[in-house]
Amino acid sequence: MKKAKMVIDREYNISKVDERVYGSFIEHLGRAVYDGIYCPKHKTTDEMGFRTDVIELVKELNVPIIRYPGGNFVSNFFWEDSVGPVEERPKRLDLAWKSLEENKVGLNEFISWSKKANSDVMMAVNLGTRGIADACNILEYCNHPGGTKYSDLRIKHGFKDSHNIKTWCLGNEMDGPWQIGHKTMDEYGRLAEETAKAMKIIDPTIELVSCGSSALDMPTFPKWEATTLEYTYDHVDYVSLHQYYGNREEDTADYLAKSDDMDAFIRTVIATCDYVKAKKRGKKNINLSFDEWNVWFHSNASDEDIIHNHPWQVAPPMLEDIYTFEDALLVGLMLITLLKHADRVKMACLAQLVNVIAPIMTDEDGGGAWKQTIFYPFMYTSKYGRGVALLPVMNSPKHDTANHENVTDVESVAVFNEEKEEVTIFAVNRNIEENIELETDIRSFEGYQVVEHLVLESDDFKVVNGFGAERIKPIETTRSSIDDGILRSLLHKASWNMIRFAKR
Template structure:
């Protein structure tokens, strides 16, 4: 059996986790909203038409912030259509996903859903087909207490108190030529700069996210960040990052190494932000909002074909990836990567939350809701990954894959919740062929004892959960022992492990 060693010391602090790194995303796309969170007339729905079983699962994930209403959707979104009397709202052609948007669920209804889900809104504004005035009007509608045109409109719509939305995204993926209203970097930089300046005149307390690159492979990365932040640096607080991965070559070992690419992407964006800071003689750091990340590849070809050949449906089944066990492992690895960068990654959104590349699925036509394989690493991280991230010192075997060299067998991070006197170690054995013995030095955490060792594992990398049967679920195991401040753990091949200690 291979062996790895790790030392965890409470003096090796990275940063306190911002709970918003466990955020998610709901876009008006496919069955995310209609037939996902909202199904009026279903016996499983409440008086507002929201699925109670879905809400229960969202609360289980403990999602603190949800990005809304897109995504590509936002670049042709007319927010005024989504408020006011439902029967008066128009149906529009939705250009991003070539669907019909009925606007039955809009800003105020979604805000009510968020309250039930114990979450807050990250609002995106349309900088594709609209601009500064529209963004200001929407902010006034959401956050101004009253006595003005748009705040009084909100009150007439039955919402007396402001929504007080604190995080605003200045458009979405504006570097992508697929985006309605796509801009070059100078066009976007100027528009985002002027929008940000105006919005902060209305509400100086808001936090603003400038659009970064749509993914690591964009031809303009990282020049896009360097150029656009040259315009927006003084006015924004975050730059966004988006990245999806897929096992396109059916190579599990290489697939599980993709979190190393994510790590390099984060490091490159941090370096670019710090370059802009130095160039401007600035004093503040621009932090990162990794507000789209996940595995996404299973349905892409079929989705593209459907939108091309049969467009203009209400809530068509799009992007309904069925996740397998190896997808869950990569999601766990991506979460570990986000935690390791807690000093600069302050927000992140798994894209998305329900039915669309999502941890939660509902059967079509009002059937039951169920948890995909990726649900569980996210749940563990959100539940136990709150506190101070500690930098582990790791000795581990490495291996090469087709596209990656020196891939560590062990990927791990620790989070110390000093208030609760708890330490949680998240660890993935990326070796798909051999189990691993992990020796962890915990002598700096005197008085801590082993509470539990939870594992997600399977001999079948392609096994999936379904509405009928959840075949991939976490389980407690007796595979860790403590003696004289040292813990010995057995990590099975290709496994997600959560090891919890308490004082």
């Protein structure tokens, strides 16, 4: 049997994991809001029309921050239409997804929902069709205590206390030609700089995210980051990254290697941020907000049909990818990649949360809510991946795929929760043909013993979950043992593993 070896030591770490790396995203798109989190006629609905069964599933994921209201939607979002008496709110054409937005759920309702789900809000401002004044107005509405036009309007709408939103995105994917109000690098850089300066006058305590590249293969990457940060470096705290993957070639081995592309993307953005820092003789690091990431490709054909042939519907079923077992493996790999960069990736948003490329699905017409295959690697990493990410020294067998060379069979990272005296290893065997024994040197954790070894595995890469039919969920195994400071774990071929060990 092939062997991989890893060394972890409590004295050698990457960084404390910022819990916001387990964030998510809700956009006014498809059935994410309407029928997803909000469904007044559903049997589980609360006094505000929110589905409590969905809220409980969101709580299981333990999502600390949720990006809102987009996404492409935000680039023509008129926030004023989404507040005040619901019956007085206008309907609007959503130009991003060619849907009809009724504004039944708006800014205040979403903030109320996020509190029910134990999450903070990462708010995006419209720098597509609007600009500085609009960004200042919504910030004043949300965060100023009172005594001004927009803060008093919030109070009039029934919210005496400020919403105190601390994280704000300066637009969305402004590098993309598909974006309403798409900008050149210099146009966006200037607008983002002036918007950031004005917003921090209103509330100096907020953190700001500058738009980075929408994908690794964008023709302007990484010049976009280098150019826009020349303008925004002194005024922002993060730069964003977005990336989605799909197995369109039906090549599982190559598909599972795509987390290496994500790693390369992160490393290049870090290098570009540090280049701008050096060029400006700066003292602060620009950290990363990977605020859109996931698998997205299953629903592309149906989405195109709705947008082009059936436009202006209210909450049509769009981007409803039904995830397979192999998708869950890639999501697990992407989470490991994020943790390996815990020193610079401080926020990340699984896009999205409910119904739209999501871990949580709801059946239409008032049906039940259920967990997709990707729910589990995210849930367990969110639950146990909190603490200090340890620096792994790994020696793994390697293989080549159609588009990748020197792909490690095993990808792994460990997180140390010092308060609980517990270490959790997340490991994926992405060799689809052979089992691997992972031998981990844990001698710095004397007196620790195995608590559990959970695994996601299947002989069918295409198997999916459904309501009442969870075919893919973790099982507990006895494949890990500790002897004389060495943890030996059997990783079955094509499997996601979580191995926890703790002080006796």
